[in-house]
Amino acid sequence: MGIPLPYRVQILAEMSSLLSAPVFVNDTFLKFRIPFGDYDPFDFELQFKNNLGEEVVLHNPFELYAPVIDSIPGSFGFRETVVLYGKHLTNSPSNKNNILFLDEIDIEVSQHSKDSIVFTLPWQVQKYQYDVLVKAQLQEVTKLGGLQVAAPQLDSVSKKDVEIGEQVTIYGSYFYPYQPNLNHIYFQGNRAEVLEAYRDSLVIKIPMGPYKSRYINNLKISLFEKEVTLDVDLNLTSTWYMYGFKRSSDISNFNGVGEVTDWGFWANNAYYLNVYRQYENHQIRNDVLYRYTPETDNWEEIDLPIPPENLKDAEVLQFFPLQGSNIVYLYINQAENNFYKFNIKTGELLQLKDFAARDFLQIATGFFANGNFYLGLGYTSNPSQVSNKKFWRYSEGANSWTEITSMPDVHDTWPRFGTSLFKNGNTVYIGNGHEQAYDFWEFSPNETWTRKSDVQNPSGNTVDVQNGTSGFYYDYLRSNFWEFDIPSNLWTKREDLKIKGYPYGHETMFIHDNYVYFVVYLNDYGPDGTPFFRYDQAILRTELSNFN
Structure with missing residues (x-):
């Protein structure tokens, strides 16, 4: 110079x-x-x-070159390492921050030189496009939309035949690694629990449902604002699967265990569910009916025309349908005004002669046979609980009650309530009702009793269904089903009918068309994102052929 x-x-x-x-x-x-x-x-x-x-x-004797961003090549997902290429990107070698920004996020860089910057996308990066700003040469340069994160891609599922709650692996690309909760996976619209997350695979649990069939043809991932779907061909192999659910708050108002009673019945092309509801002074009564239509999975509350002042607290109503009709007998466990005939289709309520027992029965057993109605068992509680083995016959023609032969007294200390009841023509089979009530009885058309093969695992407050000449009851203590073959007088434990994958408590059961429906309450919370909660009602179902 x-x-x-x-x-x-x-x-x-x-x-x-x-x-x-x-x-x-x-x-x-x-x-x-x-x-x-x-x-x-x-x-x-x-x-x-x-x-x-x-x-x-x-x-100003010299001029610094302006930095230039050329490209960020390649495809990459969240939390991956990225290389930005350019010119004149020089910074102090010791600097790690205040060099590169995605929108306004200061990104720590791991390496940088005059022609490249290396960095890893941090957890704050949760969009798919960012403006890139680089500070170098004491200047700034911006590339609008310069960073493009690849959208997730779904490729396949590790299994075709799956069970509720089973762990399977989803293969693909550009998942969010090591933070499973950010990858939202849906099977047939049902949110799955993601257990492990890697760039190219996710370990998930098959969600509880609901499903309208066993066929799953849609898989979806939602990762931030991107949603990607994949057509799949999966088959639910669990014996039972959730067909529908109902929020507890939609049908009741106290959100407790078992809001649906076991007094449900089929009539008028629908299943009627009996529900508890809470009233003033915290009184709870089972005086609510919902009409459930399986084809549409629809719940509809119907009017039960009994003045509430005629009802006391607790489980006061007991329903006994006349099979193949729209008629239901109502027994109210109180001393007077306790017996009615209800047309479920027209809503007509007819008061009949009061039940004749000295003390009203709680959780009684009732059935139609020989053109008459029979009521008995259960227990009385005036003032303490007393087992009842008596039966009465009601004749509608005479509008009268007659006491008949009692069920034989084998275990006189055990009251029977919530019994299992099966029929073969006009012959009725009754058992269960208490965990110690092993004896099982046949009630013949001439109103006599014959003891049949003992129940191996008796249960109180059980629920049951019948398919042909085979009766089935659910042993809630051991979560098992038992089958009673009426012609052969044989009990069989049906391990194949066991319910898996659901935290539940039993409420009621019924058969319609080609399916068996089991109404339960969920006794635990589902994974994040599920639409149902603890104590909500769930409708489980399985094919009727499984009950052969």
Whole structure:
């Protein structure tokens, strides 16, 4: 530069930056390193001083190259390492931050040089497109939409035949790794629990449902604002699967265990569910009916025309349908005004002669046979609980009650309530009703009793269904089904009917068309994102052929 040497060199700005000693000096020029910061690259002075105190000041003697972003090549997903290529990207080697920004997020870089910047997408990056800003050469450069994160891709499922709650693996690309809860997986619209998450695979549990069939043809992932679907061909092999559910708060108002009673019945082309409801002074009564239509999975509350002042607290109503008709007998466990005939289709309620027992029965057993109605068993509680083995016959023609032969007294200390009842023509089979009531009885058309093969695992408050000449009851204590073959007088434990994959408590059962429906309450919370909660009602179902 024609300046006497040796010189020291200083850039003058708002804050002076003393440059390092010249890296090369001779008679004609001086070579020095440009500092990384602390001056305005568009307005600065360069000062030269020698040992004699002489100085030269130059204004903007050189120009820094502007940084350039060329590309961020390749396909990458969230939390992956990315390389940005460009020119003139120089920064202080010790810097890790204040170099690269995605929108306004300061991204820590792991490596950088004059032509590349290497960084890993942090957890804050949860969009698929970002503007990229780079600070280099004491300048800034922006590339709008410069970062594009690849959308997730679904490829396949590890199994075709799956069970409720079974762990399977979903294969694909660009999943969010190591944070399973961010990858939202849906089978047939049902949110699955994601247990493990990797870039190219997810380990999930088959969701509880609901499903309208055993065929699953749709798989979806939702990852932030992107949704991707895949056509699949999966088959639910669980014996039981959730067909529908009902929020507890939609049908009752106290959100407790077992809001649906076991007094349900089939009539008028629907199944009628009996529900508890809470009233003033915290009184709870089972005086609510819902008409459930299986074909549409629809619940509809119907009017039960009994004045509430005629009802006391607790489980006061007992329903006994006349099979193949719209007629239901109602017994109210109170001393007076306790017996009615209800037409479920027309809503007509006819009061009949009061039940004749001295003490009203709780959780009694009733059935139609020989053109008459029979009522008995259960227990009385005036003032303490007393087992009842008596039966009465009601004749509608005479509108009268007659006490008949009692069920034989084998275990006189055990009351029978919530019994199992099966029929073969006008012959009725009755058992269960208590965990110690092993004896099982046949009630013949001539109103006599014959003991049959003992129940091996008796249960109180059980629920049952009948398919042909085989009766089935659910042993809730051991979560098993038992089959009674009426012609052969044989009990068989049906392990194949066991319910798996659901936390539940039993409420009622029924058969319609080619399916068996089991109404339960869920006694635990589902995974995040499921539409049902603890104590909500669920409709489980299985094919009737499984009950052969």
